[in-house]
Amino acid sequence: MVERRTPISISAAVNKVMENKLAGQMEWVPLEESQHRFLAQDITATHDVPHFNRSPYDGYALRSIDTVEGSVHSPLTFEVVEALAAGMVSTIPVQQNQAVRIMTGAQMPAGCDAVIMLELTKESEVDGKKYISFKRSLKEGENVSFQGEDARHGDILVKKGTNINPGIIGLLATFGYAEVPVAAKPVVGLFATGSELLDAHEPLQPGKIRNSNSHAISAQIHRAGGEVRYYGKLKDEFEASYAAISKALEEVDLLITTGGVSVGDFDLLPDVYQKLGADVLFNKVAMRPGSVTTVAVYQNKFLFGLSGNPSACYVGFELFARPIIRAMLFSEQPHLRKETARLAKDVLKPNPFTRLLRTRFYYEAGQLKVTPSGVDKSNITTSLAGANSLTILPGGTRNFHTGDIVEILLLEDQEGCGWPW
Amino acid sequence: MVERRTPISISAAVNKVMENKLAGQMEWVPLEESQHRFLAQDITATHDVPHFNRSPYDGYALRSIDTVEGSVHSPLTFEVVEALAAGMVSTIPVQQNQAVRIMTGAQMPAGCDAVIMLELTKESEVDGKKYISFKRSLKEGENVSFQGEDARHGDILVKKGTNINPGIIGLLATFGYAEVPVAAKPVVGLFATGSELLDAHEPLQPGKIRNSNSHAISAQIHRAGGEVRYYGKLKDEFEASYAAISKALEEVDLLITTGGVSVGDFDLLPDVYQKLGADVLFNKVAMRPGSVTTVAVYQNKFLFGLSGNPSACYVGFELFARPIIRAMLFSEQPHLRKETARLAKDVLKPNPFTRLLRTRFYYEAGQLKVTPSGVDKSNITTSLAGANSLTILPGGTRNFHTGDIVEILLLEDQEGCGWPW
CATH class of the missing domain: 2.40.340.10 (MoeA, C-terminal, domain IV)
Structure with missing residues (x-):
């Protein structure tokens, strides 16, 4: 007997799936392991950036007021009283017509409010004292990066649910996130069905093909941000299949099966859903490929019955399982x-x-x-x-x-x- | 003294880098670990796909010649002599007006050349024998997937240098690649320089900032396809830096330093290159940010002296180090x-x-x-x-x-x- 199924539209099917979406969990991972994970919290600036006024150039820090008369026709000379590498803090109060040699990134010495770039100065030494001269005036604040000009303490910099890229990793390091709050990876169980399936390492046999779906779907689960638990092949035998699925459901958030959802004589999944008492959201979608895609919900877990056909399996995953995974990763844009x-x-x-x-x-x-x-x-x-x-x-x-x-x-x-x- | 450097254009700099590109190596990894790796060989079909004529539907296989008279007004009846799940091979020669129940993916029985879909048939049983009837004729080859129609043995399916995505993983499984020939990951050594740098877990101090470059660059190396070896921070001391760099060069393909390449008093890298006898390809690029980016070659290894400035460091990596890494991954399109x-x-x-x-x-x-x-x-x-x-x-x-x-x-x-x- 051919079972009659009522196909629903793709968008109706997505709606039904998303009405049952699962909540995500947070966990902390070391910064080094956070790439490609999804943020479980907004990331805020834990301090101003820069957190002190600093020089963006190699040059000399000084008081702009001392340069007012400087021009091509009126060179200025300053005594160099100290040299600051990045990371050092000035120790000598700067007086009139004094300058401090300053390296890129170093904190501005107290009293200084401008930096003349190294390339514009001429150095000299008289009686063991160092001097520079140059031919221009500087405005207050010229060549100074001011505290907070990049980011202010408390600014929200990256939103929860964002995939962590190299730029975000740099930001997390800047703000001292040695551990990063990320979404726990949804655990996705996976069964293949079909006695025609050989493993990748097995030689071909008449009438049989190698199991490609389990491998492709595993890679799709990784791409979506989930963790795979592969349970192997279901037997073409009802009680054994039912027992294996029941047990796996205790260990996963989503359970995917490939094959066995159609109307063939060996398609056991519909009966398994029935015996479980799972709520079948739909078992036919008005689309090609993937029309036999079945999704059921049981005790706050998802059962995805994907087609055994490679393309249908691939498409069914991307349309219906991916958004559930991404929603658990706190994405507000979980769909393709x-x-x-x-x-x-x-x-x-x-x-x-x-x-x-x-x-x-x-x-x-x-x-x-x-x-x-x-x-x-x-x-x-x-x-x-x-x-x-x-x-x-x-x-x-x-x-x-x-x-x-x-x-x-x-x-x-x-x-x-x-x-x- | 300010060293005078001659800036070259971005494209001249890229050309100089690529003239010195390094050869990649191949290694085999299990299929399960091949995602995101780069193929080291073209992948060819190791057999026809399908490798036998098969049914794309659930239905009945039969001889089309027996259906010539079928129509709405002239129903046909066939005896069902066998049932084939996917993976099974027929054992009974099919005679005139006989049919074989066939599941999706099963091999066509010898003698059959068409499949009538299950939905179009009516089943019945007489004296323990099964029959189907339907009201149409079938063409030779109707609803049959023919051997080799998807791919022919020997076809090149994916080119060397391609990044392995879920679809390719499915393909590799189909063709029995339980182990996959991939490009070995280029080993990229990494030093930070700068006494102003704190680690991500350290509290801020006056004048100091946290080291974000090492983390961001590590993530960029991963994204490009390389493996990171982080050597920590170079001391602001020439001999120690020289020794550390010399030693690291023995263990890596590329060595990246962040900071220390500018004209500041504590920028030691130019002297390290000189003492090594490295061939400095360029030390200034006519671009913003990243103008101080320096690239040198020494004994068939690369030294990338990136700026200590986060954006300049990021850009310098993507323009000049990424294509070297991707070329070692056999990519013919190694650039951004x-x-x-x-x-x-x-x-x-x-x-x-x-x-x-x-x-x-x-x-x-x-x-x-x-x-x-x-x-x-x-x-x-x-x-x-x-x-x-x-x-x-x-x-x-x-x-x-x-x-x-x-x-x-x-x-x-x-x-x-x-x-x-």
Whole structure:
């Protein structure tokens, strides 16, 4: 008997998933391990930057008032009373017509309010005393970086939910975050199903194929920011599958299965959901590939029943599991980033269903263009390797032509998108 | 005495660096550890995909010749002689008006050349025998995925030097790459210089700042694909610095120092290069920030003397060290990806030097736009946190206005750019 399923739209399916989204947790990690993690708190300036007035150049600090008469025709001479490397603090009060040799980044000596750049000065020595001369005047504050001009104590610098990049790491170091508050990685359990599946190291056998989905999905989970727990292959046997899934659910936030959700005689997942008493949010989505994608919720955990077909599996994860993971990472933009692009190639086979084409976007004179990354059959793995985007083609009878404006979802982007798209 | 240095253009500097680029090495890593690594060989299909004719649907395999008469007015009936899950191989030769129940992905039974989808059939049972009936004819090859239609044995699927994404991982699994040939990570040594530097965990002190460069550069090295060896802080003492650098050079491919390359009294690096007998490729670049960036080559290793200023350090790494690392990772596009974008904000302070503005690009109706990510002073760390690009503003007397077309370098991109830009 063929089970009748009612397909729902992609956006209805995303809504149902997000209505059940899970709360994220915070943990502290050493700064060195924080790259690519997601901030669990806003990062604020723990002090002014700079936290003292300092010289942005190598030169001489002095009192601008002593330079008023300086010009090409009227050179000035200053006695050099001290030399300050960055990190040193002046010890000698600066008097009229005195200067302090100052290195880039060093704190301005008390009393000084301007810096003349080294290149503009001439040095000399008389009776063991050092002097400089130069031919110009300086304004108050000239060549001084003032306390707080970059950031003020208490400023919010980076928002919670942001992916930590090298610039943010520099900022965290500046403000003394030797430990960083980040979102704990959601734990995502993973089962493969299908007796046709060989492991990557096994030689091919007639009628069998190697399991690529578990590897691709693991990489997708990492990319989304989650941690993978791979439980291996489910047996094609109901009780064993039910027991394995029940046990795994105790250890994870999300549980993904690949395969076994369709209407084939060996598709056991629907019965497993039923016996668990899981709330099936949907079991058919009006899209290609991935129409059999099933999502269920059970005791505040997610069950994602993805298709066994590599492309459908990939797309189902990105549309429905990724935003749950990113929401747990405190992202306010947990969905795939959506942009518009111009088709660089005709897509001439109409399809009644909304399609998610595996595509490659690129730029041409600052304009987003997009082209299919391979032959568009849902069983085709190779096009996924070259895809950096999914292009949404609305269902219907129309063809799509070069130059048409289409919506694309960026796969490698870390900024994401809010909802609705 | 101020040393006089001759600035060279950015592109001349990049050329000099790349003329000395280093060869990469290959190593094998388990498939599970290959994400984000760079392929050291082209990946070819080790077999056809599919490697047998298979059914893309749940349904019944049969001989199309037996369906010629089928239509809405002329239903056909077939005896079901076997059921094949994916992974199973048929055992019974199919005769006239016989069919085989076949699950998605299963190998086509010998003699069958078409599949009728489950949804289009009606099942029945008579005397313990199973039958199906349906009301249409099928063409030869209908609903069959043919051997090799996705990829042919020997096809080159992914090129050497490509960053391994989830789609490629799926592909590697499909073709049995349980171990993957990847580029060995270039080993990048790192010293900080400057007695003003505190560690991230230390409380602030007058005149001192925390060391942010070592952390940011470490993250940049990771992003570029290298491995970091952090040697800590160089003392402000020549012989100790010389000894530490000489020793580190034996253990790394590239050695980066931050600070100490300018004309300040405590800038020891130029003397270290001289004593080593290193070939200084340049020690001044006509750009802001990062003009003091120095690159030297010694015994087939690179010495990068980056500025101690956070933004200058960041930019110097991305322009000159990143392409060396990516070239060692077999990338044919080792440079930062360059695109054009429209300015979304005026930049009204002209500068005689080529500037690399820290910017944020985004899309507006499929068009790249770019806006400064913070106040543009070279000592400003906070703007780096929000930057996803550097915008190249040519030096001169002109202002730049909203809507002007500018060149941008993408910082988070994995595809890169060839040369010249």
